[in-house]
Amino acid sequence: MSRVMLEVKELTTKYITRFGEDVYAVDHVSLKVEEGKSLGIAGESGCGKSTLALSLMGYYFAPLHYTSGEIVIDGRTISGMAPDDIRKTILGTEISYIPQCAMDALNPTRKIINFVEDVIYAHKTYITKKEIYDLARERFEILGLPAEVLQKYPVELSGGMKQRTVIAISVILLPLVLIADEPSSALDVTSQKMVIKMLRNLIEKGYIKAMIFITHELPLLYNVTDDIMVMYAGQIVEKGTAKEAVFDPLHPYSKGLMGSIIVPEKGLRGTRLAAIPGVPPNLKNPPAGCRFAERCTYVQRECRMHPIDLREVDDGRAYRCIFTKEQLREAYQNG
Amino acid sequence: MANNWEKTCLSGSGLTKVFGFGSQKCVAVDHVDFNFNEGEIISIVGESGSGKTTLAKMLLGLISITEGEVYFQGKKRDIRTQKKKQEYWKNIQAIFQDPFSSYNIFNKIDAVLLDCIYMRGGRRLPRAKKVELMTEACSFVNLKFEELTNKYPFELSGGQMQRLMIARIFLLKPKILLADEPTSMIDACSRATILDMLMKLRKETGMTLIFITHDIGLAYYVSDSVYIMEHGKIVENGSADKVILYPKEAYTRRLISDVPKIHEVWDLSTV
Numbered sequence: 001m002s003r004v005m006l007e008v009k010e011l012t013t014k015y016i017t018r019f020g021e022d023v024y025a026v027d028h029v030s031l032k033v034e035e036g037k038s039l040g041i042a043g044e045s046g047c048g049k050s051t052l053a054l055s056l057m058g059y060y061f062a063p064l065h066y067t068s069g070e071i072v073i074d075g076r077t078i079s080g081m082a083p084d085d086i087r088k089t090i091l092g093t094e095i096s097y098i099p100q101c102a103m104d105a106l107n108p109t110r111k112i113i114n115f116v117e118d119v120i121y122a123h124k125t126y127i128t129k130k131e132i133y134d135l136a137r138e139r140f141e142i143l144g145l146p147a148e149v150l151q152k153y154p155v156e157l158s159g160g161m162k163q164r165t166v167i168a169i170s171v172i173l174l175p176l177v178l179i180a181d182e183p184s185s186a187l188d189v190t191s192q193k194m195v196i197k198m199l200r201n202l203i204e205k206g207y208i209k210a211m212i213f214i215t216h217e218l219p220l221l222y223n224v225t226d227d228i229m230v231m232y233a234g235q236i237v238e239k240g241t242a243k244e245a246v247f248d249p250l251h252p253y254s255k256g257l258m259g260s261i262i263v264p265e266k267g268l269r270g271t272r273l274a275a276i277p278g279v280p281p282n283l284k285n286p287p288a289g290c291r292f293a294e295r296c297t298y299v300q301r302e303c304r305m306h307p308i309d310l311r312e313v314d315d316g317r318a319y320r321c322i323f324t325k326e327q328l329r330e331a332y333q334n335g
Numbered sequence: 336m337a338n339n340w341e342k343t344c345l346s347g348s349g350l351t352k353v354f355g356f357g358s359q360k361c362v363a364v365d366h367v368d369f370n371f372n373e374g375e376i377i378s379i380v381g382e383s384g385s386g387k388t389t390l391a392k393m394l395l396g397l398i399s400i401t402e403g404e405v406y407f408q409g410k411k412r413d414i415r416t417q418k419k420k421q422e423y424w425k426n427i428q429a430i431f432q433d434p435f436s437s438y439n440i441f442n443k444i445d446a447v448l449l450d451c452i453y454m455r456g457g458r459r460l461p462r463a464k465k466v467e468l469m470t471e472a473c474s475f476v477n478l479k480f481e482e483l484t485n486k487y488p489f490e491l492s493g494g495q496m497q498r499l500m501i502a503r504i505f506l507l508k509p510k511i512l513l514a515d516e517p518t519s520m521i522d523a524c525s526r527a528t529i530l531d532m533l534m535k536l537r538k539e540t541g542m543t544l545i546f547i548t549h550d551i552g553l554a555y556y557v558s559d560s561v562y563i564m565e566h567g568k569i570v571e572n573g574s575a576d577k578v579i580l581y582p583k584e585a586y587t588r589r590l591i592s593d594v595p596k597i598h599e600v601w602d603l604s605t606v
Contacts (some may be wrong), residue, residue: 196603264551264555
């Protein structure tokens with residue numbers, strides 16, 4: 001049994017709108033990441049992926065509010081801590097976050113080295129600038145970035161370079177858990193590969209102990225992470241290893257997602273992409289039963305009546321559907 | 336060049352764009368020749384900075400051409416005056432990468448769609464007919480006109496905006512549609528919907544579709560012929576099957592190897 005780096009139990013967070021309505025964007029999410037492992041989170045826009053990423057850090061600011069649940073990082077419970085304590089002791093050293101748009105994450109009027117100084121000064125006040133520079137140069141070189149980058153302004157770097165710089169800054173204090181929120185969705189395929197290689201390097205060389213990778217690109221997730229979790233309307237609908245989730249999806253929604261994969265392999269041409277019809281439900285007043293019922297081809301009367309529980313099947317696999325896995329597999333085979 | 340005049344829709348010879356001069360000189364597009372047939376789906380593939388978007392802007396007439404000529408339906412394209420330009424834009428339309436910045440934020444959705452009707456000469460139609468046309472266009476892209484009317488574009492989601500863009504194209508019915516990375520900002524699920532709609536639209540109107548993308552998987556899925564661009568030059572072209580399954584150039588092979596796959600091993604060591 002390896003060490004559990006990040007454990008989340010029944011985490012629920014909500015947004016409070018300016019009209020006072022509650023929107024539960026993350027609804028009873030539980031997950032567990034072991035040392036040296038990476039977890040991928042897939043789902044379409046607006047399903048709560050990014051909110052989950054923000055919630056995992058334990059750092060809440062309006063309109064996002066913490067409701068219930070527990071976040072444990074390496075045996076230490078961080079949920080319920082004061083925001084200021086979290087910023088000073090957790091962010092950057094225990095858990096770190098890579099935003100989606102690295103292009104907008106860097107202040108254009110400051111040099112890269114200033115950002116590194118900011119991160120380090122927030123945690124260690126007694127360090128000199130020379131030491132920071134040496135540390136930064138060493139780390140940047142290990143991660144395959146030239147040391148000249150440190151003296152440059154963000155505008156002088158290309159998109160892929162900026163994203164890699166942001167990653168290097170995020171891991172400068174060697175956090176235990178790294179949360180990457182769509183780090184490559186704004187990049188072209190070549191820069192994307194460089195970013196992925198860097199993240200894989202980080203985890204293989206042990207600079208970070210665990211990673212959560214969020215994206216909507218399933219082929220990418222399949223190649224990067226060990227486990228995949230599919231989210232729909234704030235809930236987890238499927239959990240499993242990467243291979244299981246891609247080649248043998250159980251939940252009808254994950255099945256639909258797999259139908260929209262585009263890869264340049266023989267036999268793709270001429271096949272029809274299966275888009276899931278309809279739109280996700282409004283989370284202001286979610287449906288009483290299964291949240292996917294409106295768009296599901298296999299919907300039954302029972303689905304709409306009561307909330308569906310996450311059904312655990314053989315070792316670590318889980319899905320949220322009323323059917324058994326044999327029934328689902330048979331249904332998919334018959335089309 | 337231009338041997339069969341009947342079929343060629345858009346072609347170019349020696350198209351070049353140079354930005355800046357002296358030591359700042361940058362050749363973005365370098366003597367590009369192409370020949371797009373009527374009703375074909377063409378993909379232009381390349382990584383960032385290979386000149387794809389510059390080429391698209393030249394085809395649209397948004398920026399001047401340093402050298403070379405564009406031929407539209409066998410004739411030299413003439414867009415020297417604003418009037419001629421507008422005439423040309425009735426035949427060629429575009430969908431851009433970022434749906435959020437494609438709309439005039441001060442115009443309501445009705446105005447966006449009405450503009451298209453006016454462009455097709457529908458200015459004097461009765462109000463009811465206009466509404467009917469707009470409703471038809473919206474239902475083509477699975478949007479409800481009743482919900483959209485009196486709203487501003489920024490009240491929609493990215494996928495909805497991109498679909499509204501297709502509704503515009505549906506009203507305009509141009510001969511050529513230039514789609515500049517239409518799906519790179521939206522998630523994989525809406526991507527399938529949008530590609531489906533574009534295919535359906537093409538089937539109905541028989542227009543030429545030019546896809547500009549960095550995702551070679553997408554190019555393989557949609558297109559009949561593929562042009563690969565590297566540093567402003569076209570390095571390889573031909574039918575999609577030929578170029579992507581049996582690539583000749585090292586650059587094409589690299590682009591293909593950079594895309595994550597599910598049935599083959601993704602080799603990370605090649606970057």
